Amino acid sequence: NAGVTQTPKFQVLKTGQSMTLQCAQDMNHNSMYWYRQDPGMGLRLIYYSASEGTTDKGEVPNGYNVSRLNKREFSLRLESAAPSQTSVYFCASSRPGSRRGGYGYTFGSGTRLTVV
């Protein structure tokens, strides 16, 4: 059981380049999320998808777009990368009621992105 898989694990981009971070889960979860982690800022929500076919902005959506391709996959796209987007990006998924059951989210292992 792979859980949540993120690719790539590391990436260096030049300012202005574009790229897509991929995320896939095999737990049949309805909801998926993209967070970024920055020193002193914790984990901040970029976008989320409560179910297949829906996406909504989180706390820090500027400069990003997302696609919920199907129930398994949720991708994050940087159209024109900026140094301020240097961060560690985490994808997560959850099933309805999972927080009530104490399970919360299942996270991927992260993508470390550097924009120079």
Added chain:
Amino acid sequence: DQQVKQNSPSLSVQEGRISILNCDYTNSMFDYFLWYKKYPAEGPTFLISISSIKDKNEDGRFTVFLNKSAKHLSLHIVPSQPGDSAVYFCAASVAFGNEKLTFGTGTRLTIIP
């Protein structure tokens, strides 16, 4: 506006002693709270949670306490072990709707052998 705050960026505790990690929140709509543990180069993993209808939840060496009037929760680890060295995030969610979590800034716990 940081709705969930962890005011101690780091904490060092001797092995075998108690570790106490603190978390404060401002949004009175939060009704469910969780703690996550994160090792370097890995994603956060769920540790323990508590509903707002309780003031304490225990799981082995880990206990979470919730003080709703003070909008404060804490995580106690007893006894602390070297493998507990990690970054700990508290998180909170509102009662209804989707499963969005709001995370704190994290506390790096170091257990000294």
